[in-house]
Amino acid sequence: MFTIGRNTDYASRIVLHLACLEPGARVTAADIASRRLIPSAFIRRIVSRLSAVGVLATVRGSGGGIALARPAAQITLREVVEAFEGPLSLNVCVASPAVCPLAVTCPVQQAWVGATQHLAAFLTGVTFGDLAREIRDPQSVP
Amino acid sequence: MFTIGRNTDYASRIVLHLACLEPGARVTAADIASRRLIPSAFIRRIVSRLSAVGVLATVRGSGGGIALARPAAQITLREVVEAFEGPLSLNVCVASPAVCPLAVTCPVQQAWVGATQHLAAFLTGVTFGDLAREIRDPQSVP
C-alpha cells in the first residue's frame, strides 16, 4: 500500500477548513489544529510549508492567523499533494529515468509515466472550491 | 514523492522478461536477475510472492525455473503492484475509513477514493501482453 503521508492529509484538512469559511476569513493555526484533530506542534510546519508554496497567506503576531492565499476554487488537490510529496511520480524512473539503466526502451516505465499523468490530471481537476461545496450541499455530488 | 517500492519495480521487470519469451518458456530466477539487474539474493522473495499470488508458476529442483502462470495478456500491471503494495489506496482513510474520525462526511476522503479508483482502472488496463508487444514492435504505440 503506497499512500500519501500524514503531512499531506493534514494539509488537505487545513485547506478544506479554510475553504469552508467566509472567503478571506483568517483563523489561528491552533484553532484549526484543535477542530481538525491535528497535533498542534505539528501544524506549524505544515502551515509554514503551505504558505511558502503560495496556498496560504499568513499574518504573524498577535491577532494574526492564516487564510487562503487565493479563492478556494483556484486551489487544487494536486497543489497541496505536491507541496509535501514532491512532483508526482509513481515510480522513481518517472522522475529520473537515468536511475534505471533499462529505462530508455522500457515499456513498463512508459506505463508508469502514463499512470502518473492520469493521476495528476485527476488531482488537478479537484479544487477545494468543489470540496467545500460538497460539505455545504452534499447531494450536489451523487 | 510517493512511489511504488523497489520490490514492485523488480517484479514488473521479471514478468515483462517472461512475457517477451515464447509462451510457456521457463528460465531460472538467477538468469533473469543477471539480465535485468536485480540483486540475486533479492529475487527469491519476489518470485516466491509472485507465484503465491498466481502470476508465476515455479518448478523446484534441478532443471526447474519460473514461467508465467497465465498468458501475458491476462496479467495486469495492477495485479503485480497489489501483490507487493497491497490493495491500492492512496490514503489510509481509503482502505480503512475508521482511522479518520472525520471520514464519514469528509469530501477529501471521497476525492481520494475517486483518485484511487482511477489509478486502479488505469493499471488494470495495462497487461504484460501489451507491454511485451511494445518491445517487439515499438512503433505500435506512438
Place this chain on the structure above:
DNA sequence: CGTAATGTTACCAGAATAGTAATCTTTCTC
C-alpha cells in the same frame, strides 16, 4: 547421493515517518 534450483526465515543498516519540543521573530495591544 549430489547438485541445481526454488522456498523460507532471520538479520542488518540506513532512511523515512510521525511526532515533540525548544527557541526565534514578528506584531498587536495596552
Place this chain on the structure above:
DNA sequence: GAGAAAGATTACTATTCTGGTAACATTACG
C-alpha cells in the same frame, strides 16, 4: 516600551519501513 500572541525555524527522538544480504530448508532430477 513591555508583554503577550501568533507564526517561523530548527533540532531531536522513537518507531517503522525499506532495500538488501545471508543462511538454511526443501524439492526434484539424474
